[in-house]
Amino acid sequence: MGKLTCPFCNSQNTFNIAYGYLGEKKTKKNYINQEDIGLNESYRKGFEKYDFDGERLMSHLPNRYCKNCKNTFQSRKVMYTVDISIINFIICINNNYYRYILDFSDKENPKYSLRINWVSIKENESLTIKNKNKILSSFKEYKPNIWNGHYGKNYDYDEYYWILKCTYYNGACYVKSGNDKVPDNWRHFIKPFKEIFASNIFDLKS
Ligand SMILES: [Zn+2]
Incomplete structure (x- = not known):
């Protein structure tokens, strides 16, 4: 898989995020640990998202991190x-x-x-x-x-x-x-x- 472009700054300096439960992936190339980018353990439970009209949405954890602008984003989810x-x-x-x-x-x-x-x-x-x-x-x-x-x-x-x-x-x-x-x-x-x-x-x- 090629490098994904960051939707915020267009940089290709992006990495997959390895959450705690993906521990085995931490050793893989192109992964960055959740803790290393300031997402603590409770982040997984607390993630929520709202639509423009305030409706609470089912959402997914961000799976990519941009080292250039330090934003996280989701590359594959259903979009709202x-x-x-x-x-x-x-x-x-x-x-x-x-x-x-x-x-x-x-x-x-x-x-x-x-x-x-x-x-x-x-x-x-x-x-x-x-x-x-x-x-x-x-x-x-x-x-x-x-x-x-x-x-x-x-x-x-x-x-x-x-x-x-x-x-x-x-x-x-x-x-x-x-x-x-x-x-x-x-x-x-x-x-x-x-x-x-x-x-x-x-x-x-x-
Ligand atoms: Zn970026």
């Missing part, structure tokens, strides 16, 4: 909406190409950019936390992560196409797309986008 870092939402309709980039990598200062036909219209504009949470609520409720990979014809479109790419803090991501076709719950999913960006380009119908 609170872990969404970047959303790219592309819609091409009436021969215009719109690309919204929502940047939640700084949780306290969400931002967005908009390009129309590759020209920057908005660059790192602030989004309110409330609006960020509205968007995350939509991801939580309408689950684009379990949509089909693609809707409609494969290589061709008449009216529009769309692409949604969602990237998590650990670098994991998924991409969904459609040509002249949207998932059944699209109309609900796009509601916050429509409201926040006051745009009707999201109103796509199959």
Whole structure:
């Protein structure tokens, strides 16, 4: 396995964390002991995590440690909406190409950019936390992560196409797309986008 990149600082100086119960792994290469990075024995029991809306989540222990910035992270776990870092939402309709980039990598200062036909219209504009949470609520409720990979014809479109790419803090991501076709719950999913960006380009119908 190659070196994993740290989601905080992009360094590749990362190591697996060996917890007490993984004692036999301590001798293996690329492992770092729990105690050596300041995680005490009780850490294992006390680990909890909350979603953006305060819901308590089942979580997993971080399994990687970055020697560069000294953060711990999880490389394999099931990701939650609170872990969404970047959303790219592309819609091409009436021969215009719109690309919204929502940047939640700084949780306290969400931002967005908009390009129309590759020209920057908005660059790192602030989004309110409330609006960020509205968007995350939509991801939580309408689950684009379990949509089909693609809707409609494969290589061709008449009216529009769309692409949604969602990237998590650990670098994991998924991409969904459609040509002249949207998932059944699209109309609900796009509601916050429509409201926040006051745009009707999201109103796509199959
Ligand atoms: Zn780092």
